[in-house]
Amino acid sequence: MWGNANVRRSAMFRSAVFVVLLLGLSNAPAGDAIWLNVPQTGTKCVSEEIQSNVVVLADYVVVSEDHGHIPTISVKVTSPFGNTLHHKENVTHGQFAFTTQEAGNYLACFWSEGHYQGAGELSVNIDWKTGIAAKDWESVARKEKIEGVELELKKLEGAVEAIHENFLYLKDREAEMRITSENTNARVAWFSISSLGICIAVSGLQIWYLKRYFQKKKLI
Structure with missing residues (x-):
């Protein structure tokens, strides 16, 4: 009996530790906050490789030490095929x-178009979230009526699915x-064989031509 009780306590302890670790992992930040310095002339871009059917959510804001006048920027976001997804x-x-x-x-590109007359570069803060980090968990919790540990496990389940x-x-x-x-290797191999064949053919023609030339000159 004592042995079974100890086994049960050990299993419960491991389960509790596992839940705590899961909660810690689920609370880890999944989004990326990026500080971008935009030059007065030219464009500065950031990119991220993303698979299909993934939700992307991003906020951007110009940061300026001059609170009386905040400079403006232009923004354009394009897909891998060049389609414009956002343009302001x-x-x-x-x-x-x-x-x-x-x-x-x-690709997300930012530029000032010469609107900024101050010294140095513009600073833009970008909060870029994809996949599980961009999901509205408050709406999920209200819709499915879950909270606490159950909500955290739901987040972790989504993270595991995203990783998979x-x-x-x-x-x-x-x-x-x-x-x-x-x-590519097959094409290179065929190119090498073709080049070798051409070289052999050209060498044979050269030998045949020289042989005929020397025969006409009666040198051989």
Whole structure:
């Protein structure tokens, strides 16, 4: 009996430790806050490689030491295929949200277009969230009527699903890269064989031409 009780206590303790670790992991920040220095002339961009069917949410704001006059910027977000997902001009802050339609690098570019007359560069703070970090968990909690540990476990379940999908995406990318590498190696091999064949053919023609030339000159 005492042995069974100890086993049960040990199992309960491990479960409690596991839940605490899960809560700690689920509370870890999943978004990326980026400080970007935008030059007075030119464009500064940030990009992130994202798979398809992923929610992206970002807030950006211009940070200036001169609180009386906050300079404005222009923003453009494009997909890997060049489609414009967000475009604003002469703004001091804003937000863009979309669900990715194709996998690849999504590009967010910022520029001042000469509107900023101060010294140095502009500072822009970008809070970029994707996937599980961009999900509205308050709405989920209200809809499913969950809270506390159950809500944290729900967050962790979403994080695990996101990690699993990311692994599948990386596996597919690795397979694509392997196929591309094999095709490239095959083409290089055929090119090498063709080059060798051409060299042999040209050498044979040179020998035949020289032999005929020397025969006409009666040197051989």
